[in-house]
Structure formats: structure tokens, C-alpha cells
Amino acid sequence: MSTGLPSPLDELVRRAAGGRDLTRRERADVTRELESHFEAGLEAGVHCERLAAEFGDAALAARLIARAKPRNRPLAQRLLTVAAQAAAILAVVSYLLSAARLHASRPFLPPEPSQAAFADLLSSLHAPTRHDPGRTLGTVIAAYDDLFDRVYARHGGRLTASGLRMIQAMRGKSDPGVLAIALEPIYFALPADRREAERELGELLAPAITALGELGPRAAAETLRGELRSRMASTAWQLRYYPVAVFAPEVVSWLEAG
Amino acid sequence: MRIERELMRGAGPVAVLHLLAEREMYGYELAVELGARSGGVLEMGHSTLYPLLYNLEAKGWITPKWREADSGRDRKYYRLTTEGRRVLAVRREQWQALGAAMRRLGVLAPEAKR
Numbered sequence: 248m249s250t251g252l253p254s255p256l257d258e259l260v261r262r263a264a265g266g267r268d269l270t271r272r273e274r275a276d277v278t279r280e281l282e283s284h285f286e287a288g289l290e291a292g293v294h295c296e297r298l299a300a301e302f303g304d305a306a307l308a309a310r311l312i313a314r315a316k317p318r319n320r321p322l323a324q325r326l327l328t329v330a331a332q333a334a335a336i337l338a339v340v341s342y343l344l345s346a347a348r349l350h351a352s353r354p355f356l357p358p359e360p361s362q363a364a365f366a367d368l369l370s371s372l373h374a375p376t377r378h379d380p381g382r383t384l385g386t387v388i389a390a391y392d393d394l395f396d397r398v399y400a401r402h403g404g405r406l407t408a409s410g411l412r413m414i415q416a417m418r419g420k421s422d423p424g425v426l427a428i429a430l431e432p433i434y435f436a437l438p439a440d441r442r443e444a445e446r447e448l449g450e451l452l453a454p455a456i457t458a459l460g461e462l463g464p465r466a467a468a469e470t471l472r473g474e475l476r477s478r479m480a481s482t483a484w485q486l487r488y489y490p491v492a493v494f495a496p497e498v499v500s501w502l503e504a505g
Numbered sequence: 506m507r508i509e510r511e512l513m514r515g516a517g518p519v520a521v522l523h524l525l526a527e528r529e530m531y532g533y534e535l536a537v538e539l540g541a542r543s544g545g546v547l548e549m550g551h552s553t554l555y556p557l558l559y560n561l562e563a564k565g566w567i568t569p570k571w572r573e574a575d576s577g578r579d580r581k582y583y584r585l586t587t588e589g590r591r592v593l594a595v596r597r598e599q600w601q602a603l604g605a606a607m608r609r610l611g612v613l614a615p616e617a618k619r
Contacts, residue, residue: 280581287533290576303550311556318563
């Protein structure tokens with residue numbers, strides 16, 4: 248926007264008021280004040296070039312003004328700015344930590360989707376025995392054990408990026424895009440470790456195993472479906488226990504097939 | 506004579522507060538007065554005057570108000586606040602003590618007897 252001053256002065260005003268950290272209102276106020284400054288000089292009969300020389304370095308002025316002017320903002324606005332900056336820094340640090348956590352460790356077993364295909368694994372293990380809930384539980388746990396070995400790290404049981412990639416491949420998404428990989432640390436910022444996943448799996452399966460012993464596989468499948476439905480309602484749960492959640496419907500189908 | 510930046514950093518705000526204690530002024534007026542009344546010694550690049558004013562405003566020592574000047578144009582006038590007046594009194598004492606100490610040391614020539 249032009250100030251109506253001769254062009255060298257107009258340029259000086261625009262540069263001095265052009266600091267990036269200024270709000271629109273602050274920039275307008277600085278522009279108006281500097282415009283008024285030069286108008287006063289011209290009215291006093293001072294030549295345009297001399298005014299420009301007396302003004303000095305516009306880039307330095309822009310830097311100093313951009314630093315000084317925001318100090319006049321209301322306290323609430325300054326606190327809000329600081330809070331927003333802190334939140335942005337925290338978000339970036341959290342992302343980097345999450346990415347480092349996912350990528351820094353390797354799973355217990357090499358992630359091989361063909362071997363670990365969960366449904367195949369279930370059927371290759373013992374067939375469910377209607378009257379032997381213990382063996383059925385053992386079959387499911389063994390399938391999950393194999394999966395967990397390929398998803399969670401050997402040390403500390405942390406979720407690994409390569410494990411996540413394998414699960415995606417098992418679900419038919421074998422070629423994740425850059426965006427998907429970049430988003431992984433956000434989606435899986437707070438994943439459960441292996442021990443927590445195993446405990447959750449145990450709690451998820453317990454009512455179904457009881458139903459299996461007392462009422463048979465269809466009732467067990469129904470019970471598991473109910474347990475799963477209440478948990479799957481929470482996206483946070485799905486992401487936290489992703490390896491458990493993503494294959495639990497396979498267990499339901501497997502039980503139904505009895 | 507050109508004054509080093511560090512010295513100007515201490516002297517500039519006191520000089521501005523002192524001028525505003527006499528009467529309210531707008532930026533250009535202040536810049537001209539500073540140069541003229543200090544014999545050019547405290548003349549500063551006008552571009553550095555405004556950040557100085559914004560800093561003094563942020564500290565609550567001066568306060569601005571847009572109003573129409575005699576010329577009919579809008580000018581942003583600055584005036585000293587009560588807090589600014591208090592700070593100026595303290596700073597003035599400090600500068601006097603500093604000057605006296607420098608004279609005793611012989612850094613400054615003794616004050617001429619009136």
C-alpha cells in the first residue's frame with residue numbers, strides 16, 4: 248500500500264514497518280507514524296534525500312521495531328503467543344521423539360508378512376477345540392506372540408516402524424507413501440509397549456474364553472465381538488493397541504468358523 | 506562527535522524522558538530537539554528513535570496519543586507517565602552521581618564555578 252510520500256521515503260516506510268513479527272494492526276500503526284514523521288520533515292522544508300539520510304538504515308529499523316513493538320501487546324496476547332510458540336516447539340519435539348522411538352529399534356523377529364499373516368497363522372496352529380478353552384486360548388496367544396515378535400522391539404518391547412509397515416503389508420498396503428510414513432509418528436505417538444499389549448489382549452480375550460468353555464465358540468465369538476466393539480469405539484485405544492486391535496476381528500471370524 | 510552505542514544506550518532514554526517531561530512531542534519533533542539541544546551529540550538515526558519510544562512505552566514510562574497538530578495533520582504525541590517521571594528522577598540522580606565520580610577521578614574536567 249502506498250503512503251502518498253515521495254517514493255524513496257515511501258520505500259523506507261514500507262521496509263521499516265515490514266517486520267514479519269508485527270501484527271497487521273501494529274504494522275499499520277508503525278506505517279502511519281513513520282508516514283507522519285516524514286510528512287513533518289517535508290513540512291519543515293527538509294529535502295527528501297536528507298530525510299532519508301537522517302532516518303538511517305531501514306533494515307536495522309525493521310529489526311528493532313519488530314522487536315520493540317510487540318512488547319506493547321496486552322499481557323494476555325503475549326502469554327497466548329508464548330503459549331502457542333511453546334506448543335509448536337513441544338509438538339515438533341514430540342514428533343521427533345516419536346519418530347526416533349519408532350525407527351530406532353528393530354523387532355524381535357524379522358517382519359515377514361507372508362509368514363506372519365495372522366489368519367494363516369491361526370489356522371496353521373491347533374484347530375479350536377470346543378471343549379478345551381485352554382488350547383483355544385493358547386492358539387490365539389501363539390498367533391499373537393508370533394505377530395508381536397515381528398512388531399515389537401527385542402529390548403524394551405517398543406513398537407517399531409518396520410513392524411507397523413509389516414502390518415500394513417498384511418492388510419494389502421505394501422507400498423506406503425512418504426506421507427503415510429511421515430504421519431506414523433503422529434498416529435502412533437503413544438503406543439503401548441509389548442507387555443501392555445499382552446495384558447490388554449489377555450483382558451480382551453478372558454470373557455470370550457469363559458464363554459467358549461460354557462456356551463461354545465459362537466457365544467465366544469459374540470462375546471469377543473462385544474468386548475471389541477466397546478474398545479474400538481475409542482480411536483485412542485485402536486492406535487495404542489494397534490497390533491491387538493487390527494487382528495482381533497480375525498480371531499472373531501476364526502472362533503465363528505469353530 | 507560520535508558517541509559510542511553503549512553510551513547512547515544509557516543516555517538516549519534519559520534524554521528522551523527529559524524532553525518529554527517538558528512537554529509532549531511527536532517523533533520528528535523529538536528527533537530534531539534531541540539533535541539541536543545536545544549540540545548534535547545525542548543526535549540519533551531517526552530509525553532508532555522509534556524502537557526506543559516503543560520500548561519506553563512498553564515499560565509504561567511514556568504513553569502515546571494520536572491527535573491533530575497545529576498543521577492540521579495527525580501526529581502521534583508522546584507524553585511522560587507518572588512512572589516515567591519517577592524513573593527520570595532516579596536516572597537523573599544516577600547521572601549526576603556518575604558525573605561527580607568522573608570529575609573526582611579526573612576523567613571529566615571540574616565544573617566551572619558559577
